[in-house]
Amino acid sequence: MPETERERVTITVLCWIRKPGSEARCCLPPGHHGDHHHWYGAGHWPRRAGETQAS
Template sequence: MTSWKQRRVHIPVVCWVPKPGTPMRCTLRAGHSGDHFRAYSREAWPKRAGETQ
């Protein structure tokens, strides 16, 4: 059995910017270039000027 100090959890960092007018969020890695994309629904939307995460 491992102690709580030995357990490690990896939480991936994702963009998480919402698609305007919907509850969907981008699931690409943080700092990606190009359009936003949601892997589950396979939908993409353009990155807006000056948009940050």
């Protein structure tokens, strides 16, 4: 597979939305309410309207 192609991975037990400007991802269950949260030092960030794992 060429390096320019990116595979989309869905992790069904985590929200996994990436924090803007960071490599951190949300570690809460999918479909959670309120802010995204990463447990290991990245803190929390606002959830945007219409956001999905594909975002």
